[in-house]
Amino acid sequence: MTTSKEQETIQQQFKERMDEDELMNCMRCGFCLPACPTYVESGYKEEHSPRGRLALMKAVIDGDIELDKDVENSLDMCLGCRACEPVCPAGVNYGHLLEEARDTIHQNKKHSLLVQTTRKSAFYGLFPHQNRMRSLTGFLSFYQRSGLQKAFHKTKLNHLLPENLSSIEKVLPKVPTRKEMKDRPSYVPAVSTAKKRVAFFHGCLMDTMFRQTNDATIQLLKLAGCEIVIPQDQACCGALHAHSGEKDGAKELAKRNIIAFEKLKADYIITNAGGCGAFLIDYDHLLKDDSEWADRAKQFTECIKDISSILVELDFHKRSLHLQEQIITYQDSCHLLNVMKTSNEPRILLKAIDNVEYREMEKADSCCGSAGIYNIVETEMSMKILDSKMVNVKETQAVTIVTANPGCLLQMKLGIEREGLSDSIRAVHIVDLLLEATNSK
Amino acid sequence: MITTEIKEALIHLVGTENYDDSKVSKLVYSYDATPQYQSMPAAVVAPRNKEEVAEIVKLCNTHYIPIIPRGSGTNLCAGTCPTEGGIVLLFKHFNSILEIDEENLTVTVEPGVITLDMIKAVEAKGLFYPPDPSSMKISTIGGNINENSGGLRGLKYGVTRDYVLALEVVLPSGEIIHTGGKLAKDVAGYDLTRLFVGAEGTLGIVTQATLKLVPMPAFKMTMLALYHDLESAANSVSKIIANKIIPTTLEFLDQATLKVVEEYAQIGLPTDVSAVLLIEQDGPMEVVQEDMKKLASICQQEQAVSVNVAESEEEADSLRTARRSALSAMARLKPTTILEDATVPRSEIAKMVVSINEIADKYEVNICTFGHAGDGNLHPTCLTDARDEEEIKRVEKAFEDIFIRAVELGGTITGEHGVGMMKAPYLHLKLGDAGINAMQAIKQSLDPNNIMNPAKIFAKDTRKRVVVTK
Ligand SMILES: Cc1cc2nc3c(=O)[nH]c(=O)nc-3n(C[C@H](O)[C@H](O)[C@H](O)COP(=O)(O)OP(=O)(O)OC[C@H]3O[C@@H](n4cnc5c(N)ncnc54)[C@H](O)[C@@H]3O)c2cc1C
Ligand code: SF4
Numbered sequence: 041m042t043t044s045k046e047q048e049t050i051q052q053q054f055k056e057r058m059d060e061d062e063l064m065n066c067m068r069c070g071f072c073l074p075a076c077p078t079y080v081e082s083g084y085k086e087e088h089s090p091r092g093r094l095a096l097m098k099a100v101i102d103g104d105i106e107l108d109k110d111v112e113n114s115l116d117m118c119l120g121c122r123a124c125e126p127v128c129p130a131g132v133n134y135g136h137l138l139e140e141a142r143d144t145i146h147q148n149k150k151h152s153l154l155v156q157t158t159r160k161s162a163f164y165g166l167f168p169h170q171n172r173m174r175s176l177t178g179f180l181s182f183y184q185r186s187g188l189q190k191a192f193h194k195t196k197l198n199h200l201l202p203e204n205l206s207s208i209e210k211v212l213p214k215v216p217t218r219k220e221m222k223d224r225p226s227y228v229p230a231v232s233t234a235k236k237r238v239a240f241f242h243g244c245l246m247d248t249m250f251r252q253t254n255d256a257t258i259q260l261l262k263l264a265g266c267e268i269v270i271p272q273d274q275a276c277c278g279a280l281h282a283h284s285g286e287k288d289g290a291k292e293l294a295k296r297n298i299i300a301f302e303k304l305k306a307d308y309i310i311t312n313a314g315g316c317g318a319f320l321i322d323y324d325h326l327l328k329d330d331s332e333w334a335d336r337a338k339q340f341t342e343c344i345k346d347i348s349s350i351l352v353e354l355d356f357h358k359r360s361l362h363l364q365e366q367i368i369t370y371q372d373s374c375h376l377l378n379v380m381k382t383s384n385e386p387r388i389l390l391k392a393i394d395n396v397e398y399r400e401m402e403k404a405d406s407c408c409g410s411a412g413i414y415n416i417v418e419t420e421m422s423m424k425i426l427d428s429k430m431v432n433v434k435e436t437q438a439v440t441i442v443t444a445n446p447g448c449l450l451q452m453k454l455g456i457e458r459e460g461l462s463d464s465i466r467a468v469h470i471v472d473l474l475l476e477a478t479n480s481k
Numbered sequence: 482m483i484t485t486e487i488k489e490a491l492i493h494l495v496g497t498e499n500y501d502d503s504k505v506s507k508l509v510y511s512y513d514a515t516p517q518y519q520s521m522p523a524a525v526v527a528p529r530n531k532e533e534v535a536e537i538v539k540l541c542n543t544h545y546i547p548i549i550p551r552g553s554g555t556n557l558c559a560g561t562c563p564t565e566g567g568i569v570l571l572f573k574h575f576n577s578i579l580e581i582d583e584e585n586l587t588v589t590v591e592p593g594v595i596t597l598d599m600i601k602a603v604e605a606k607g608l609f610y611p612p613d614p615s616s617m618k619i620s621t622i623g624g625n626i627n628e629n630s631g632g633l634r635g636l637k638y639g640v641t642r643d644y645v646l647a648l649e650v651v652l653p654s655g656e657i658i659h660t661g662g663k664l665a666k667d668v669a670g671y672d673l674t675r676l677f678v679g680a681e682g683t684l685g686i687v688t689q690a691t692l693k694l695v696p697m698p699a700f701k702m703t704m705l706a707l708y709h710d711l712e713s714a715a716n717s718v719s720k721i722i723a724n725k726i727i728p729t730t731l732e733f734l735d736q737a738t739l740k741v742v743e744e745y746a747q748i749g750l751p752t753d754v755s756a757v758l759l760i761e762q763d764g765p766m767e768v769v770q771e772d773m774k775k776l777a778s779i780c781q782q783e784q785a786v787s788v789n790v791a792e793s794e795e796e797a798d799s800l801r802t803a804r805r806s807a808l809s810a811m812a813r814l815k816p817t818t819i820l821e822d823a824t825v826p827r828s829e830i831a832k833m834v835v836s837i838n839e840i841a842d843k844y845e846v847n848i849c850t851f852g853h854a855g856d857g858n859l860h861p862t863c864l865t866d867a868r869d870e871e872e873i874k875r876v877e878k879a880f881e882d883i884f885i886r887a888v889e890l891g892g893t894i895t896g897e898h899g900v901g902m903m904k905a906p907y908l909h910l911k912l913g914d915a916g917i918n919a920m921q922a923i924k925q926s927l928d929p930n931n932i933m934n935p936a937k938i939f940a941k942d943t944r945k946r947v948v949v950t951k
């Protein structure tokens with residue numbers, strides 16, 4: 041319970057920080073409701089809809105409601121998938137409002153123990169530090185290779201973990217050894233004359249747990265005719281921070297990245313994780329009130345491009361691409377789709393692979409429920425969303441589910457695991473699949 | 482107003498999970514799509530079947546507790562704003578399509594079914610449900626019936642009323658009645674079905690509806706006619722009807738509307754013209770092609786600068802979708818968009834367009850206009866800021882003038898959005914005292930305790946206002 045004094049402070053901060061004009065832009069037409077996974081999965085509860093959440097934010101500002109646990113629950117339950125944005129004719133920037141609201145709340149409250157520990161260790165101890173990410177991955181790798189994992193499963197000790205954590209643990213990729221993770225070159229020349237000079241944003245999760253995918257990305261860029269610069273001083277994008285109300289941390293990371301990339305004079309900054317890309321592309325908003333950084337951030341964001349976009353731009357889909365005969369489908373990454381507005385390119389690439397039948401999945405554009413650490417802190421809703429997703433996956437009869445973001449990839453793997461389909465369906469990152477298609481004859 | 486006893490009784494009826502009186506749920510059911518109306522209910526209740534609805538109604542009737550039935554809350558007349566408190570009644574458990582009868586060409590649904598879901602389900606069987614309010618991807622059938630909603634296809638096919646064959650209604654007494662049937666003809670007594678259509682939840686609660694379907698038209702064509710002045714566009718509308726052609730769709734958008742819609746939809750709409758008409762025709766291929774030729778030549782005679790036919794169904798669909806987003810897209814321009822719904826006979830549409838512009842000038846307010854021109858149903862939309870009290874006063878005056886002018890031209894104050902709370906003060910313009918008395922007599926006899934959506938349709942006070950804050 042918060043005291044009325046505390047309530048007053050929060051309300052005051054809401055008033056100061058939230059963009060009221062933006063909130064008033066919402067004319068409450070409800071056009072966003074059917075696009076919102078939490079509205080649908082909650083059985084059409086207005087408090088779990090974008091319109092409801094915006095109304096609650098406005099009500100806190102207006103003093104019509106206190107920021108009680110139910111208001112917080114409504115905001116916590118939001119996936120931050122931003123599916124409500126492209127469908128909003130009024131152009132309400134929901135994502136920005138949510139971020140601001142969450143950050144304000146965060147600054148005023150004490151988190152539950154689980155969330156607190158996950159956050160603290162993740163946000164300040166882990167993600168900002170590439171070497172620490174590596175040691176965590178190193179630990180995972182040791183755990184997987186040493187037989188400890190087997191023993192853990194055998195003794196069913198993993199059952200002590202909450203249901204989804206233990207399943208998540210099962211679907212984690214085999215991580216590279218520390219040796220395999222030895223630093224890669226910071227420059228990869230083009231095969232012949234470079235068609236484009238690109239800088240690669242390797243991400244933190246991507247560069248450790250999904251290092252192979254990053255290596256594949258570099259190879260594809262090279263095949264497509266790029267010269268590639270990989271600045272060593274780049275940092276985590278800050279998305280996980282900002283989406284969980286750690287905005288100041290996110291700003292610091294943004295500045296580090298701007299410094300690392302702006303000097304490279306690259307045509308594009310390439311990402312292969314929709315979640316990171318969408319956050320990088322939002323740096324101009326994040327730093328808009330910082331006069332020293334606003335312009336630099338704007339220039340930075342103009343260079344951001346997803347790997348699938350540059351591949352299509354450089355006609356990669358016109359190369360010969362083969363795979364074994366199979367049905368594949370694609371699950372959009374919410375942020376790639378709704379924020380980076382990239383949805384055709386992955387499909388163009390996938391449809392260009394010989395022997396493969398591409399089948400569009402019903403509601404491919406709807407969130408899979410992964411959403412950062414959402415699947416750990418809001419398990420129930422996340423699993424509901426995932427189960428609905430798997431129904432649509434099965435409908436396509438696809439044996440390969442293609443994704444474009446590490447969180448989605450893990451969540452789809454989790455879905456396959458939960459359905460007991462690990463023997464017949466696989467989930468892959470689009471980059472890995474494309475490399476496979478380039479190599480196989 | 483809801484005592485612990487009543488609360489317990491309600492929970493006993495519907496289960497804890499379907500009764501909510503938390504502050505959050507009261508807040509998120511305190512509004513609809515009408516700007517600046519907000520008022521908290523005492524609780525939110527989601528019955529699971531009609532028997533529960535009947536029990537709730539009886540309980541509320543005994544204790545004089547207002548009931549506000551609510552679909553998706555997209556109405557534009559403050560029809561679901563709980564201005565008198567009471568309980569908001571949700572239909573989330575009433576979301577089944579019960580039957581598609583291919584022999585009688587009917588569909589039977591529960592009121593919580595989303596309009597577009599139903600349209601898709603019947604189209605999958607080669608059948609067609611024409612009423613398509615722009616909000617159809619989220620509006621419910623219960624809401625459509627109670628507002629008697631129209632849509633883009635209204636010109637040729639009519640509005641919701643023309644498709645409602647039978648209703649199951651829980652009366653304020655708790656009795657359940659069945660009106661109409663799967664019948665092409667039925668004159669057994671008063672036409673209660675029509676009475677409940679457009680009743681805005683003030684006479685009873687619809688728990689089931691049987692709707693008429695028609696065969697899917699074989700062919701469809703869509704075109705856009707561009708104009709350098711509003712009047713020519715409006716004249717084209719009257720001329721088309723006078724030439725005895727009834728297109729499916731005949732929509733009007735002015736330049737300001739085009740600009741915001743294009744900003745959202747980004748489909749290359751012309752933003753350098755003063756107005757466009759979106760015209761569609763459906764039916765047998767030869768007839769459609771012939772009609773489209775005639776339509777194009779009428780538009781050209783009326784000074785259209787160009788007439789473009791959509792080349793694919795995708796292109797046509799993006800034009801329709803863009804048109805449907807018009808109202809919400811306006812919100813991009815100003816914090817508050819207040820939309821009206823005045824309707825005149827088709828022949829008077831050009832005069833009405835001119836009058837709207839004159840009135841906007843007179844009160845110095847910013848009004849954009851779009852709407853179902855072919856139906857004579859325009860949506861003059863005022864872009865304003867509810868925080869600017871002085872301007873809001875002028876907006877109210879302008880709307881009053883628009884209503885008066887519409888009625889003068891033989892029209893009405895609302896064509897499809899309903900009276901609700903918002904237009905209640907103006908109802909007398911259309912009906913006169915005797916008309917209102919007749920309606921009140923009906924209300925009084927069915928709902929003597931005034932529990933069903935009170936303060937809607939009939940004004941409590943006479944102060945005319947378009948905007949009320951809390
Ligand atoms: C952007 C936008 C575009 C729109 N376009 C159109 C359009 O083209 N044409 C048009 O006609 N309207 C339009 N509307 C208005 C609105 O969408 C319609 O009135 C729609 O029918 C309302 O449906 P709903 O489910 O949201 O109903 P609600 O708004 O929830 O309710 C509407 C009324 O029905 C009553 N009600 C709901 N369910 C029941 C029930 N089961 N029993 C008894 N009473 C009930 C409510 O009490 C209320 O009076 C538009 C609205 C918006 C925001
Ligand atoms: S679509 Fe946009 S304007 Fe409409 S309710 Fe949702 S956020 Fe508000």
Ligand code: SF4
Pocket residue numbers: 075076077078079088089090093117118119120121122123124125134
């Ligand atoms: S971000 Fe996603 S979950 Fe959150 S309100 Fe928007 S659509 Fe719903």
